[in-house]
Amino acid sequence: MTPEQAFAEAMKFENRPNPYPFFDELRKTPVARVTNGIYAVTGYKEIIALAHDPRVSSDLRNSDLVAAIKSGDNAEGAAEVSEANSELMEKYGKDPSMITSDPPNHDRTRRQAMRHFGPPHSPDLIPSMEAYCVAVVNDLLDKARAKGKTRIDVVDDYAYPLPVAVICRVLGVPLKDEAQFHIWIGDFLGGVDLGPEAGTEEGKRRLAKGRASRAEFAKYMIGLIESAEKNPTEGMISQLVHDTGPDGRMSSSEILTNCALLLVAGHDSTVNLLTNCVLTLLRNPGSMDMLRRRPELVPRAIEEVLRLESSVQFFPSRSALADIEINGTTIPKGAPIFLIYAAGNRDPEQFTNPDRFDLEREEKESLGWGSGIHTCFGGPLARLEVNVGLEAFLRRVKNPRLVVDPPPYRPSQVFRGPLHLLVDIDGIGD
Numbered sequence: 069m070t071p072e073q074a075f076a077e078a079m080k081f082e083n084r085p086n087p088y089p090f091f092d093e094l095r096k097t098p099v100a101r102v103t104n105g106i107y108a109v110t111g112y113k114e115i116i117a118l119a120h121d122p123r124v125s126s127d128l129r130n131s132d133l134v135a136a137i138k139s140g141d142n143a144e145g146a147a148e149v150s151e152a153n154s155e156l157m158e159k160y161g162k163d164p165s166m167i168t169s170d171p172p173n174h175d176r177t178r179r180q181a182m183r184h185f186g187p188p189h190s191p192d193l194i195p196s197m198e199a200y201c202v203a204v205v206n207d208l209l210d211k212a213r214a215k216g217k218t219r220i221d222v223v224d225d226y227a228y229p230l231p232v233a234v235i236c237r238v239l240g241v242p243l244k245d246e247a248q249f250h251i252w253i254g255d256f257l258g259g260v261d262l263g264p265e266a267g268t269e270e271g272k273r274r275l276a277k278g279r280a281s282r283a284e285f286a287k288y289m290i291g292l293i294e295s296a297e298k299n300p301t302e303g304m305i306s307q308l309v310h311d312t313g314p315d316g317r318m319s320s321s322e323i324l325t326n327c328a329l330l331l332v333a334g335h336d337s338t339v340n341l342l343t344n345c346v347l348t349l350l351r352n353p354g355s356m357d358m359l360r361r362r363p364e365l366v367p368r369a370i371e372e373v374l375r376l377e378s379s380v381q382f383f384p385s386r387s388a389l390a391d392i393e394i395n396g397t398t399i400p401k402g403a404p405i406f407l408i409y410a411a412g413n414r415d416p417e418q419f420t421n422p423d424r425f426d427l428e429r430e431e432k433e434s435l436g437w438g439s440g441i442h443t444c445f446g447g448p449l450a451r452l453e454v455n456v457g458l459e460a461f462l463r464r465v466k467n468p469r470l471v472v473d474p475p476p477y478r479p480s481q482v483f484r485g486p487l488h489l490l491v492d493i494d495g496i497g498d
Contacts, residue, residue, distance in 0.1 A: 105132065131402065253281075466494040
């Protein structure tokens with residue numbers, strides 16, 4: 069199988085439940101040119117090297133792929149992620165989010181956002197969320213118990229409501245609007261297709277629907293920003309609007325792109341992680357009992373699941389600022405680079421028995437949170453949410469059993485996770 073074939077297979081929706089054999093094929097050439105001149109990087113050490121290389125840009129405006137899109141040369145569906153991002157910047161402002169920008173702008177906007185999210189300026193924000201997380205998960209389980217449920221959907225009934233409630237509180241987004249922005253976010257993520265299905269009629273329909281929903285979501289976020297300008301409220305949106313820190317205030321378009329990023333990534337990838345924790349534990353008999361006996365292993369279990377079932381499989385925003393020689397391959401200037409974390413996380417040169425779920429694994433340096441300057445901004449909050457959610461599930465849900473394996477998956481190749489995860493249970497305890 070050629071690298072191009074392996075990449076195409078990994079991107080197909082039918083292989084979403086298990087893209088890893090195709091990543092294994094790709095990793096035979098750790099840096100390989102695939103569809104649309106994309107360089108797929110699948111080796112752990114190569115991903116680390118490029119994630120820290122200043123010659124690798126995260127600014128979409130430096131990518132030949134985006135330039136081709138803007139000129140109308142977009143014959144291949146693999147360009148849609150970059151197209152979606154470039155359209156967003158063109159339509160709602162010229163300022164990218166921190167994840168699609170380079171120093172010094174990246175460093176400045178990350179500092180500005182961190183002032184209202186974590187140490188040293190806001191050291192109590194994340195710890196203060198623990199009690200709220202506990203209250204949310206127990207309320208979800210209490211409601212399921214009150215209904216006498218013997219079957220639950222881990223996604224809809226548990227893994228989705230928790231991080232959404234938390235990120236809405238952090239940002240100051242009204243939770244009552246969740247039903248609407250959930251649809252918009254689902255539409256535009258579903259419309260981003262990097263596989264061969266993008267060129268089908270169904271793929272084109274999803275793309276058009278995604279574009280429309282992306283525009284509506286942006287309008288909604290702009291409304292929150294404008295409201296905060298007139299009437300300061302709790303949450304990061306209002307804090308950024310009225311920031312008087314040493315870096316000054318973010319531009320309105322930067323507030324839009326960064327808060328939209330945090331709302332999407334702040335719950336989408338966390339839903340995947342918590343769902344994958346339950347799925348992986350149920351696939352490995354005895355692991356739940358082990359964690360109940362040794363709850364100190366829960367944080368390690370979460371990191372191991374994140375390695376094995378990467379919530380963010382890759383992020384397709386990088387490109388080369390110069391010709392880059394790596395592992396015998398030259399990535400030419402302007403070429404798009406996909407750092408495929410999911411493949412690096414199963415690299416046998418880095419991890420012993422990489423396809424095995426090991427609660428006591430010694431190697432801990434996975435790529436689950438990314439690497440380099442774009443390491444996940446919300447990682448500490450996500451760890452807290454999933455730790456609380458998993459501990460409560462282990463303690464209160466009695467004898468959970470998978471109904472269907474593999475479960476149905478959502479369309480996205482980037483944010484990979486089950487659409488639903490049905491579990492039969494004997495009940496819910498105190």
